[in-house]
Amino acid sequence: xxxxxxxxKVTMNNEKKIRKALKIAVSLSGVESxxxxxxxxxxxxxxxxxxxxxxxxxxxxxxxxYTELLSVGPVEEKKPAAAKETNPTVAPLDFTVNPxxxxxxxxxxxxxAY
Numbered sequence: 585x586x587x588x589x590x591x592x593k594v595t596m597n598n599e600k601k602i603r604k605a606l607k608i609a610v611s612l613s614g615v616e617s618x619x620x621x622x623x624x625x626x627x628x629x630x631x632x633x634x635x636x637x638x639x640x641x642x643x644x645x646x647x648x649x650y651t652e653l654l655s656v657g658p659v660e661e662k663k664p665a666a667a668k669e670t671n672p673t674v675a676p677l678d679f680t681v682n683p684x685x686x687x688x689x690x691x692x693x694x695x696x697a698y
Contacts, residue, residue, distance in 0.1 A: 587659040590630045590637045591621060595650040605648045612640055631659055 596602045605628060609618040615632040630640065637656050644651040 587616070587631060587633050588635060588656060589659050590635060590640065590656050591654040592628050592630070592641060592644065593626055593652040593654055594628055594644055594648055596626065596648060601648050605644060608643050608647050609640065612636075612643070627654065 594605050596605055602625075606618055609615065609628055609630050612630075612635060614634040615630055617632070618628060618630045621627040621629040637653060641651050641653050
């Protein structure tokens with residue numbers, strides 16, 4: 585199953601309900617991100633795989649209040665522009681390490697009591 589985007593309209597009167605709604609949305613298994621959508625920030629967009637939209641709406645109704653399921657659909661994948669396919673050449677780096685270059689001045693040699 586591909587990623588899906590669920591948009592819900594939730595009635596949130598104060599800051600406490602806003603935090604609680606986001607906490608409920610991201611606590612559901614399979615949710616990758618949750619964000620506010622719309623000009624008045626009353627809609628929550630949830631993206632993820634195997635997310636049950638009915639269970640999400642039910643949990644929000646129980647925890648926050650009135651919740652309306654607006655849309656459920658696949659996530660649009662952003663494709664890079666095909667015209668800008670230039671591969672810059674990278675010069676190979678050659679590092680040689682001398683195993684005797686390390687200096688342990690402050691530690692000195694270990695002391696062993698026999």
